[in-house]
Amino acid sequence: MISTILLLGTVLATVTGRLGDAAGTVRQQLLLPIGQALDRLLAPIDRGLEPAANAYNRSLGRYFGTMSGLQFALIVGSVVALLTAGVWAPMVGPLVGGGLLRTLALASIWAIFAMSWDIQSGYTGYISFGHSVLSGAAGYTTALLIVHVDPGLSIWVTASVSVLAALVVGLLVALPTLRLEGPYFSLITFVAVLLFYRLTTAFSSLGGIPGFGQPDVFTWDPVMRYYYMAIPMLLIALGLTFMARSNLGMILVAIRENESAVSAAGINPTKFKIWSFALSSIPMGIGGVLLVGFTGNVDPDTFVIVDNSIEMIAMAVIGGMSSILGPLGGAFLFEFLNHQLFHGYSTPVRYLFLWGLVLLVLVFARDGLFRMIWHRLGAVGGESE
Amino acid sequence: MLGDIGTLVLQGTMISAVYALIAIGFTMIFGVGGTLNLAHGALIMGGAYVFALLSRSVHAAVAFPVTIAVIALLSWGLYQVLVRWVEENVVITFLATVVVAIASTEFVLYQFGGSPIGMTLISGAVNLEPYGINARTRYVQFVGFVVSWLAIGLLWYYITHTDDGRSVLAASMSERGAQLTGVDLHAVRSKTWLIAGALAGTAGVILGSTGGATPLMWLNPLALAFIIVVIGGIGSIKGSVIAAYVIGFLEQFTVTFVGHGFRGILSLVVLVVFLLYMPQGLYGREFAHD
Structure with a gap:
């Protein structure tokens, strides 16, 4: 045999x-x-x-890092395209299945998640399978505040408390686990998601499976809704790119490559791992708040389930881990394929395609599609980056 | 109260046996290849669905071994087609196997839909009410217990008493040492995946027979495997068996005395305590770095 x-x-x-x-x-x-x-x-x-x-x-x-001419053009072009999407998307939308602005708004939120995941997991190599807990904490805080405290609370109050909640939950997960080396961190975050899911379904005060329908969406106007999601996303991209290109990002990459060398250089890796997790929790919280404003409903299926955490990882992988802008592109590609190109297929078939794509990228193009394109563009001028 | 304790002991023993089956395969793959196989839960789910399909047309006694063989081959195939090409990078292996697991959920949803599929390895239950134990223990659970210990016994014999098995043990202790004594690492890893697949298939059939097959049934076994393996010590089979019983009884204890909603929480607390104070687990050892 x-x-x-x-x-x-x-x-x-x-x-x-x-x-x-x-x-x-x-x-x-x-x-x-x-x-x-x-x-x-x-x-x-x-x-x-x-x-x-x-x-x-x-x-x-x-x-923010230096670029060649073509790379610069790509970035400027993308930013302009994103900022003017309110104008061109309704015209282009019908060609690709309609509802393009909705997809772009959703992709913006997921881009925030994917980038936040990337600054922590992609850069330090400590893969978190539990990032949906952070956005979930923010979403549930918003819902609980509106339901139990005062339905008329201003968005500034609920949003800031929610982001704080995401940060607190992030530190709760990070403090005990990030001292450990190796795979333990991933295991704990994975178990944390399952536990959070069980909590939300077990306690009726947390809304159970149907969740809370009370939070309002920001707006029903698709154009405005898109900008509500896209502008925070661009600001977060800017902020995270700045962080990633600073000394902090360098230390995080060094932790991924050789943690003992970082310790030997007199830098405490645990401290920086916890920093990166905190840095990741804040945009995750903002993304969670935006997701509440997008769906108007807080329930385990949109916020907590493990698939969510894996989906942000998939986006980051497709785009290219540890590059911040790669996951951004990955998120848009993922959502575009999911909601526009594969529009006609049933959900399981769409996801089977997408997961297949992720596997192909993992095996054949570890650096991710967008990082590949980026380096190719950088190499056109003759000098390789 | 006394009846409760009786129930606790009985149910705990039965459940823990299945947990041990779940965890051993997981820990073996980690011990030998250094790979965390997050698709392990998906293989367990595969066992349940394959058995459900087969038992529609053939007798359960035939379907059971065939299922085990099919899942063992699937696991082996997973290693050959995907994992061996990426295994040198821990992070990529992690991500690739978890994507396989998620994709398997979508495949099951597409093929069988979301509703649970019932199946029985063996039907009937024994009423223990007269003995003061207020639970109807199903025969499947007894079978699960017996099969689990049979599998553990066979595995123990294989690992300690055959050259083939000893090479697996050697590879999990020190890869370089094993290679220097002429062990073909690739063959050992393939074998490990085959064995782990067989164990996962067995566990899948038993889990499916007690709770039905659902597209998300891989999540809990996988989380349990994590917890058990960390407590038992990564790579240690003995540790996994003991930790499986600790966790099984702990869960049964919470279900009986605290409430169903708190099922996993106590285990998680134990896990965190272990991670902080005893990260090597009960029977773990420092890896021999080369």
Whole structure:
């Protein structure tokens, strides 16, 4: 029995080896020339954009990282596209299944989640499977405040208390677990989600399965709703990119690569891991508040379930972990595929496609799609980044 | 009160046996490859669904071993097709296996829908009321207990008394040491996944027969496996069995005396205490770094 299986394994291994050779040929014969042609095509554009990029590099490059001409154009183009989506999305929407503004608003919220996850898990390598607990804490705090304290509380009060709640829950999870090395942290966060889910369904004061319907949505106007979600998202992206490019981000990456080296350099890794978790909890809380304003309902299925945590991880993976902007792009791609392109399929089929895509990215493009594009664009000018 | 204690002991013993089955496979894979297989719960779920499908057409006594074989092969396939290509990177392995688990939920939803599927390995129950125990223990639970100890016994024999098994043990102690004595690491890992799959399949059939098969049934076993493995000591089979009984009794205790809603909470408290004060677990050892 075992020997037949081993034989099968050998056969499988040789076949995959052949496939590897074939992939090598394809890369040589097909992808390389295409890449070179693209380089030739794009290089003049890159040079043309250089002055603008250089002006940026001189003034702000120190804080947010330097870019080549094309990279600069990509960022500026994306920001402009996001800011003007209220104008173009209703026109383009019908071509891709309709409801594009809703998808973009949802993608903005998820982008916040994915980026928050990234600054903690992507940068330090301590993978959290429980980030939905943080957004859940914020969402449930908002709902509980509105239901039990005063339905007329201003959004500023509920939002700030909710973000604080997310931070407190984040520290509660982080303080005991982040002292440990290795996989324990992931295990604890995973169990924490399950526990939180059980709490919300077990106690009627937490709303049970139906949750709370009392919180109001921010607005019903799709254009306004989109901007309510997109502008905080862009600000958070800016803030997190700044943090990630600062010394803090450098230490977090160092923790991922070699924690004992960080200790040896006289830096306390635990302190910085807890910092990164706190830094991640705050935008998670903001995202949770926005999600309440988007759905108008706080229940375990939209806020807590494990799938949510995994979904933000998937977005970060597709976009490229430890790059902040990668997960942002990943979130938009994920939601666009989910709600627009695969619009006609049933939910399980859509998710099967998406999880398949994530697996492919994990195996064949570990750095993520957007990071790949980014580095390719950076390499057009001849110098590799 | 006395009856409650009787129930507690009986139910605790039965449940813990299944928990041990769940945890051993998980801890073996971690011990040998250093891989946390988050798809372990999905394999358990696979066991339940495969058995439910098979037992519609053939007798349960045939369907049971076939299910175990199918899940063992699935687990082995998972290793060959996916995990072995990414296993050198812990984080990627983590993410890849959890994505497999989530995808399996979607697949089950797509194929069978969300409603639970009932199945029985063996029907009937024994009424222990006359003996002062207020629970109807089902025969399935007894079978689960027996099968669990049978599996543990076989595994113990395999690990300690055969060369094949000893190479698994060696690889979990020190990879370099094992390689130097001529152990084929890749073959050992493949075997480990095969065995872990068989154990997961067995656990799946028993869990499915007691609670039905649902698309999210992989979550709780996986969380339990985590907790048990941490308490028992990562990579230690003996520790897993003992920790399974600790957690099983603890859960049964909360259900009997505190309330159903608090089921996992006490276990979590124990887990946190262990993580803080005894992170190596009951029988864990420092890994021999090379």
